[in-house]
Amino acid sequence: MTTFTPITSDEALSTVGWAVAEGSLLEIVGHGSKRGIGRPLQTEHTLDLSKLTGVTLYEPAELVLSARSGTPLAEIEKLLADNGQQLAFEPMDYGPLLGGEQGRGTIGGVLGANLSGPRRLKAGAARDHILGVKVVSGRGEAFKSGGRVVKNVTGYDMSKLMANSWGTLAVFTDVTFKVLPAAETEVTLAVRGLLDDAAASAMALALGSSAEVSSAAHLPERIAARVAGGALGSDAATLLRVEGFGPSVAYRIAALKTLLGRAGSLEEIPGEASRLIWRDVRDIRPFADGSEKPVWRVSMTPSQGHQMVLTLRMQAAVSAFYDWQGGLVWLRMEEGDPEAALLRGLLRKHGGGHATLVRAAPAHRAALPVFEPQPPALAALSLRLKQEFDPKNILNPGRMA
Amino acid sequence: MSGLAMPEPDDATMRRRDEIVADMRIIVPGEGVVDAANAMRAFESDGLTAYRQLPLVVVLPETVAQVSRVLKYCNDRNIRVVPRGSGTSLSGGALPLEDAVLLVMSRFNRILAIDFPNRIVVAQPGVTNLGITTAVEQEGFYYAPDPSSQIACSIGGNVAENSGGVHCLKYGLTANNVLGIEMVLMNGEVVRLGGSHLDAEGYDLLGVMTGSEGLLGVVTEVTVRILKKPETARALLIGFPTSEQGGQCVADIIGAGIIPGGMEMMDRPAIHAAEDFVHAGYPLDVEALLIVELDGPGVEVDHLITAVEAIAISNGSTTCRISQSEQERLSFWAGRKAAFPAVGRISPDYYCMDGTIPRKELPRVLAGMRELSEKYGLGVANVFHAGDGNLHPLILYDANVPGELDKAESFGADILRLCVKVGGVLTGEHGVGVEKRDLMPEMFNQVDLDQQMRVKCAFDPNHLLNPGKVFPQLRRCAELGRMHISGGKLPFPDIPRF
Numbered sequence: 001m002t003t004f005t006p007i008t009s010d011e012a013l014s015t016v017g018w019a020v021a022e023g024s025l026l027e028i029v030g031h032g033s034k035r036g037i038g039r040p041l042q043t044e045h046t047l048d049l050s051k052l053t054g055v056t057l058y059e060p061a062e063l064v065l066s067a068r069s070g071t072p073l074a075e076i077e078k079l080l081a082d083n084g085q086q087l088a089f090e091p092m093d094y095g096p097l098l099g100g101e102q103g104r105g106t107i108g109g110v111l112g113a114n115l116s117g118p119r120r121l122k123a124g125a126a127r128d129h130i131l132g133v134k135v136v137s138g139r140g141e142a143f144k145s146g147g148r149v150v151k152n153v154t155g156y157d158m159s160k161l162m163a164n165s166w167g168t169l170a171v172f173t174d175v176t177f178k179v180l181p182a183a184e185t186e187v188t189l190a191v192r193g194l195l196d197d198a199a200a201s202a203m204a205l206a207l208g209s210s211a212e213v214s215s216a217a218h219l220p221e222r223i224a225a226r227v228a229g230g231a232l233g234s235d236a237a238t239l240l241r242v243e244g245f246g247p248s249v250a251y252r253i254a255a256l257k258t259l260l261g262r263a264g265s266l267e268e269i270p271g272e273a274s275r276l277i278w279r280d281v282r283d284i285r286p287f288a289d290g291s292e293k294p295v296w297r298v299s300m301t302p303s304q305g306h307q308m309v310l311t312l313r314m315q316a317a318v319s320a321f322y323d324w325q326g327g328l329v330w331l332r333m334e335e336g337d338p339e340a341a342l343l344r345g346l347l348r349k350h351g352g353g354h355a356t357l358v359r360a361a362p363a364h365r366a367a368l369p370v371f372e373p374q375p376p377a378l379a380a381l382s383l384r385l386k387q388e389f390d391p392k393n394i395l396n397p398g399r400m401a
Numbered sequence: 402m403s404g405l406a407m408p409e410p411d412d413a414t415m416r417r418r419d420e421i422v423a424d425m426r427i428i429v430p431g432e433g434v435v436d437a438a439n440a441m442r443a444f445e446s447d448g449l450t451a452y453r454q455l456p457l458v459v460v461l462p463e464t465v466a467q468v469s470r471v472l473k474y475c476n477d478r479n480i481r482v483v484p485r486g487s488g489t490s491l492s493g494g495a496l497p498l499e500d501a502v503l504l505v506m507s508r509f510n511r512i513l514a515i516d517f518p519n520r521i522v523v524a525q526p527g528v529t530n531l532g533i534t535t536a537v538e539q540e541g542f543y544y545a546p547d548p549s550s551q552i553a554c555s556i557g558g559n560v561a562e563n564s565g566g567v568h569c570l571k572y573g574l575t576a577n578n579v580l581g582i583e584m585v586l587m588n589g590e591v592v593r594l595g596g597s598h599l600d601a602e603g604y605d606l607l608g609v610m611t612g613s614e615g616l617l618g619v620v621t622e623v624t625v626r627i628l629k630k631p632e633t634a635r636a637l638l639i640g641f642p643t644s645e646q647g648g649q650c651v652a653d654i655i656g657a658g659i660i661p662g663g664m665e666m667m668d669r670p671a672i673h674a675a676e677d678f679v680h681a682g683y684p685l686d687v688e689a690l691l692i693v694e695l696d697g698p699g700v701e702v703d704h705l706i707t708a709v710e711a712i713a714i715s716n717g718s719t720t721c722r723i724s725q726s727e728q729e730r731l732s733f734w735a736g737r738k739a740a741f742p743a744v745g746r747i748s749p750d751y752y753c754m755d756g757t758i759p760r761k762e763l764p765r766v767l768a769g770m771r772e773l774s775e776k777y778g779l780g781v782a783n784v785f786h787a788g789d790g791n792l793h794p795l796i797l798y799d800a801n802v803p804g805e806l807d808k809a810e811s812f813g814a815d816i817l818r819l820c821v822k823v824g825g826v827l828t829g830e831h832g833v834g835v836e837k838r839d840l841m842p843e844m845f846n847q848v849d850l851d852q853q854m855r856v857k858c859a860f861d862p863n864h865l866l867n868p869g870k871v872f873p874q875l876r877r878c879a880e881l882g883r884m885h886i887s888g889g890k891l892p893f894p895d896i897p898r899f
Contacts, residue, residue, distance in 0.1 A: 020884070059759070059761075060656065061652035061653075061655055061656050061760070061761065062652075062759050062760055062761065062790075063655065064759075084658055114600060114605070116600070120599060120600075121599075124573065124577055125599070125600055127600070127605050127608055128573065128576070128577045137852065139884060141848055141851075141852070142848070143848050143849045143851075143852045144845070144849055145849070145852070145853075147757075147824075147825070147826045147844075148759065148824055149757040149758065149759060149789070149790050149824070149825055149826055149829070150570070150757075150789045150790065151565060151569065151574070151757050151786070151789040151790065151791045151829040151830060152757055152826045152828070152829060153562065153563045153612045153828050153829065153830055153831070153832055153833075154826045154827045154828050154833060154837075154841070154844055155833065155841065155844075155845065155850075155853050155871065156609055156612070156613055156617075156853045156856050156857075157563070157576070157608055157609060157611065157612050158609070158852060158853065158856065160576070160605045160608025160609060160611075161604060161605060161606075161608065161609050161856070163605045163608065164600070164601065164602075164603070164604065164605055165604055165605075169604070180660065181655070181658035181659070181660065182658070184658060204518040204519075207520060208517060208518070208520065208629060209629060210541070210629045210630065210631060210632050210698070212697065244697075244701065245701060245704055245705070247700045247701065247704045248697060248698055248700055248701030248704065250700075251698050251700045251701070252698060255698075299598045299599050299600055299602075300598045301519055301596075301597040301598055302518070302519050303516075303518045303519050324599060325519075327519075327598055327599060328599070351596070351597060351598075352596050352597075352598070353596065353598035354598070354600075354601075354602030356602065371602055371603060372602040372603070374602070374603055375592075375593075377586070377590040377591070377592050378592050378593070378594070378603075378606075381586070381590075381592060381606065381859060381860070382603050382604050382606070384858075384859035384860075385604060385606075385856065385859040387859075388855035388856070388858055388859050388881075388882075389852075389855065391882070391884065392884075400603065
């Protein structure tokens with residue numbers, strides 16, 4: 001067991017080149033904050049990118065930032081915040097859920113896991129903001145894709161191909177992201193006491209209005225108490241976030257109040273209190289219980305989310321809450337069995353999507369497909385791509401299998 | 402056709418043309434197969450009209466099963482296929498090949514589903530971009546990407562080209578607004594990517610397909626996100642004595658945290674051509690004209706108009722008009738939207754380029770263009786998506802003057818080289834196609850290009866789908882597949898290890 005810790009791109013390249021020649025298997029890690037996701041690896045060696053760090057270009061007026069892949073996300077977010085900017089896709093932090101520290105993770109991991117957050121609804125995910133990459137493939141070839149400008153259709157968008165590849169296609173050495181101004185003001189409107197179906201209707205109504213709601217989540221009764229240190233109390237909370245310039249936010253919140261006045265009792269949650277709530281929704285804080293109870297991340301048609309959960313509850317004990325207008329369902333399986341076949345069967349009956357087992361004991365992760373199995377033609381296509389970039393299967397072998 | 406090398410026609414395919422046409426008629430009965438030269442003439446070119454070529458045969462399928470059968474038939478017999486949507490590509494993406502079936506998707510023209518609670522529309526690929534908005538606007542919704550050809554271009558073509566438009570800084574490109582597609586691979590397999598949920602599980606093949614210029618698969622269904630129309634929109638029309646001041650104004654607007662719905666710049670030749678054509682009331686004594694459009698609730702728009710006006714004045718604007726009515730807002734846009742035909746009036750022909758640059762390099766690139774303009778003896782007018790640095794130089798030439806097209810193309814190539822040199826790219830939204838194919842090595846080395854070809858090999862290992870586009874030179878997939886391993890030593894023995 002050797003851990004390689006390159007501090008330059010060339011060293012990363014030579015490490016992969018050596019592994020290719022030797023046929024040695026490599027686990028690719030940054031801070032290891034998401035190491036518990038995916039099928040457990042059994043590699044001889046580790047390629048640790050946490051020393052390949054540094055912001056190499058940041059031009060706020062051009063809306064662009066480049067960094068070495070091992071640069072801490074926290075460092076980048078601080079730099080952006082100091083300049084009134086942000087990664088608009090609001091990358092989540094799996095640390096609390098997986099029993100790790102809060103605030104870990106590298107910018108490379110953000111792309112590799114295609115992270116996003118509650119603002120995904122309006123602003124997209126990492127894949128929507130990546131402008132360019134430099135990587136080393138599993139053939140030991142260093143190459144680049146994309147560029148540093150925000151509009152570019154020159155050649156295939158291989159940067160997007162790297163998003164959500166979980167270190168199985170290439171080792172990232174440099175990434176370039178589009179950055180955006182941070183909102184001046186944020187206010188959350190909470191509708192209290194709604195059952196899941198009424199919440200789904202309220203969120204659809206809000207998102208279908210011109211209030212430009214940037215995030216919409218529903219925390220059912222009791223789950224609501226587990227965010228922001230209990231600030232919301234335990235009544236169900238349907239949360240609608242509005243961001244922008246002060247006068248605009250005030251106007252749009254007022255419009256939402258008129259729209260939803262009869263849906264339930266309304267609370268306005270301004271500024272920092274709003275930010276704390278959304279950070280905890282983003283980081284799945286209600287299920288960050290220090291246990292290994294299985295947790296699923298399900299992306300599906302928004303209006304179908306609560307219906308699938310209703311059916312699921314008839315056959316399994318689950319806790320659930322919803323982000324993305326109901327299209328992102330977080331599920332904790334209370335009896336310890338992931339119930340993968342049951343859940344995925346129901347998902348197919350409710351419009352399709354994908355279910356990822358983001359937390360589970362290693363035995364479950366070894367025995368079950370952590371990522372949603374693909375239909376045969378798509379699975380074969382994905383495998384052909386993997387073989388093109390990592391023909392010897394040396395990069396994170398089996399992690400996405 | 403100027404000196405552009407396309408793949409050599411395959412003799413065996415050319416000899417079997419009658420048989421292929423007959424087989425296509427079996428797969429696509431009725432009027433879906435066109436083989437008469439005069440009827441195929443309508444398909445010989447796309448929006449890049451300098452290049453023309455009659456295809457082997459034109460096939461217009463109506464069902465996914467037909468698309469699948471056509472592709473499998475061609476794959477099994479080593480016959481090339483060129484897909485085509487509405488044929489509005491400005492880079493020759495749909496240019497036919499002499500020995501290729503031209504697969505025209507225009508009969509896939511139905512909207513399949515409209516789902517307001519989830520804000521999605523499912524459309525067949527031949528539906529026009531504007532057709533999607535038209536289908537949902539009675540409920541106050543629209544589809545955000547708005548390429549200038551939106552009245553004609555198809556949503557399937559938008560996926561192939563990852564089309565943008567004047568609103569894409571704020572609302573994103575096609576890639577950011579498409580949730581799912583159904584497509585057919587060259588081997589006839591039907592694959593669905595994404596759907597009415599967000600993000601892909603597994604590799605982001607939807608991201609790769611978007612902007613792949615018809616080389617990876619044929620799109621047969623598209624699911625897009627629709628948005629509620631902003632309550633209102635107002636625009637500012639701002640003139641500057643220099644392009645530097647205009648550029649700094651754009652930087653300061655973004656620096657103030659404002660992302661306008663649209664932000665367009667024109668240079669002096671473009672301003673004059675547009676004003677002569679549509680009489681929009683543009684100032685003629687400025688070097689740069691900026692249109693900034695703010696959209697959203699009225700209170701937000703009013704707030705931001707005031708902020709942008711102050712930024713403009715602080716950057717030395719010599720004129721700054723604020724639209725007081727919808728009619729006036731449209732008049733500000735009238736000149737910009739008519740810029741291409743306006744330039745068409747002052748020159749027999751024009752050649753539209755599409756580089757993107759880091760915005761701060763604008764003055765340097767404009768100066769470089771003026772030098773090139775003198776060197777080639779051809780005029781150039783510039784329109785610029787200022788927010789995202791996407792530059793559209795329009796090179797003026799006369800195709801009837803021998804050698805002038807070649808000169809215009811060389812001029813254009815030099816402009817794109819300049820864009821790459823200052824940190825930009827060859828194409829912001831029009832695609833590589835045949836037009837910029839041979840310039841790809843300006844931006845990518847052979848190893849970079851090989852990786853893109855590896856993607857191609859996973860989708861279409863025999864290079865049968867739209868060959869001759871995007872890649873300057875296709876390498877056989879078997880050759881790319883070889884591993885080049887040089888020893889097993891670590892050249893950096895001092896890497897820390899634990």
